[in-house]
Amino acid sequence: MRQRAFDAAVTGIGLVTPAGIGLEPSWDGLCAGVGLAATDPVLAGLPVDFSCAVPGFDGGALLGRRLTWRIDKFIQLAMVAAREAVADARLDTATWDGPRVAVVLGVASNGGDRWPVEYGNLAGGRVESISPATLPRSLPNMVAGEVSADLQAVGPCLTTSTACASGATAIGTARDLLRAGACDIAITGGTDCARVEMGSAAFYRMRALSMRGQDPAGASRPFDADRDGFVLSEGAGIVVLERPEYARARGARIRGYLSGYGASSDGYHHTRPDPTGDGARRATLAALADAGADLSEVDHVNAHGTSTPLNDRSEAAMLSSVFGRTPPPVTSLKGAIGHTLGAAGAIDAAITVLSLERQLIPPTANLDRLDEGMDLDVVTKKPRAHRMGGALTNSFGFGGQNAVLFFRAA
Template sequence: MSSEHAPRRRVVITGCGVISPIGLSSAAFWDSLLAGRSGIARIEDFDVSDLPTQIAAQVKGFDPEQYMPRKVWRRIDPFAQYALAAAVEAVDMAKIEIDEELAPRVGVQIGSGYGPSTIQSQVTLGLQEKGARSIGPFTSAASAIDNAAGEIAIRFGAKGPSGAISTACASGTSAIGEAMRWIQYGACDVVLAGGADQSVTRSDIASACSARALSRRNDDPEHACRPFDNERDGFIMASGAGVLVLEEAERAMRRGAPILAELVGYGASTDAYHPTAPHPEGAGAQQAMRGALTDARIDASEVDYINAHGTSTKLNDRIETLAIRQVLGAHALRVPISSTKSMTGHMIGAAGAVEAIVALHTIRDGVVPPTVNCFDPEDTEVNYVPHTAQEHKVDVAMSNSFGFAGHNAVAILRAWKP
């Protein structure tokens, strides 16, 4: 997906918000990453006694009333609550006022892999146990995957294009990339873009267990997620949300906005190979990475950090390393590559958005977060940033997201240079 020769406007990031298992704000989330703090623990919200995997990374201590009125949070799924809360933080950080003049130029794009799965489960059980009268008037709206985007648009009065995008585990990155296009080609001046999922439910865990995708280290949750480690045995399901305020650069400069970084590249592809397994040579992943580099108009040798998809599954990690080596060549051995899922677990549709925020922080702070639990790296020549954060000057950061059904999406961020 490239627009190498088309005239386009520059896109900057002026705000970000995070709800995660290791922090309920972007600052708290970042501090936890640098400290190597894990959010993975035994599931306590529902019965797991009959499940092979009994651990996950859940959002803890979240109070929706800090972000939205009671009448709102009671009608929407937790995934939409998380998205709205992250958007509130992002808009506040951006110091942007969406007035009647700006509103038609403000879009919303929120990705999700599973959407409102909690409400969908409740509806099914309610119909079985109590009948049709158990279904409320907002159920149709709240049980749709576009609900988070709709609630954000209502909250801020955003009257430009809005909606949801679902590309499995790549959804958050896909949403950010497509939102960038809206600004580049003039459909919007501002977009609230990101991803959200609340996928730690009994049905979602049971399904992933059936696919043998999850780690079964129930007795050692903090060390269960081991991206790029030879002893990895599966990923960890997680919940959360990440939202960015994307803004046309000249507009952001005119209003004196806090410009955090520039979003310069986006690449997307499809493996067209298997419902759950990646292409054995990482062909789709390579295509997406090369597409993002071409779109950003930079050379692979300019990449200073990669936030890997790094799920901790046998196939994904091996094939992602192969793909990175193929795209970056010898430079792959000089670039720090880390998987923050080792601490957060896999937030599915939220993962790509939250990890783009990680990339943003590496640019601003000159430090890259670690891959914890990488005791025995599969590729000993690659710097997976094991255990401890490392200082690195980062001007260009790449964020990879690869999902079931072969969806691939890659975003590239760069330090802001007017």
């Protein structure tokens, strides 16, 4: 590269996704290239009654019954992923310098697992039956607070909320804390649990969800001509970032580097993306400028690719505009695991680091016929071996909020 801004070393990854619990199960499930949505008993009776669920997730068994009694699932998912990421980085929480370890996590919706029960108590005049844990178990900032306490990572601790860009925004913010010298290590990423009745009903009323109830596994179809909306999901993605000199001094294995971060706002509409993709384009160019990289150094794009008609069309137009040609190979993980909202950007980031490390791109599930007018080279059907030195991840959210990350291979 011509010039390098501050590179944060990625030393650990933790994943909890509908493809599996853990880094390797999630990677293997995504590489299988099949849709994982299924009828969801949690959503029974609603117009959209299917989702992508994390298989076999038992918070009590993984974290202890006492803890899981007082925290909502979005926090449970993050805690499991954070523990794996720290273990993967070969860090010892008992001996590290806790005040020099930051926690920055992104949340979009947080789920609100218990709110229907507590509202029922309120509506029924049973105020004394409302759990005193109602607020601390569901406030978005509590995920960072709980992870901080669990790991004794007691440096800067915050939660970002930029809708479906939240996880990527958190990772970019954590990199900035490292760059500023506020910490040596950052536990960062995103989490969400959108498999709740109100979430399904509200997104249905917005006409954002796929209605392919007769074929849930084929419902999420990024960039496909027959896509009709996204699929609700849940999950968490956590990465450990370190100052490179700190990581090298302790002999850490470095999986990759976060070199660039760019953010922008569309200023266009509260839910619809700018059809020209201008805001996303500005975030992309900002990420590359931050990394001191040019377009020739982008060998892969992990797309936001939600499977909604408007988002995919806007993102495809943006990529063609930025590259001025067919962009490098593109994939969207949402074909397999649906839309994890605030966790999406973080899961995408983690998988992008693994793609660079393994020189392999997971396929986009359910893409049978690329939509007309999209000049994209989308990886489909099976993983693609591809020589890569750098890759972009795109994350866009309601409110026109955009976050783009640029990673380099180690």
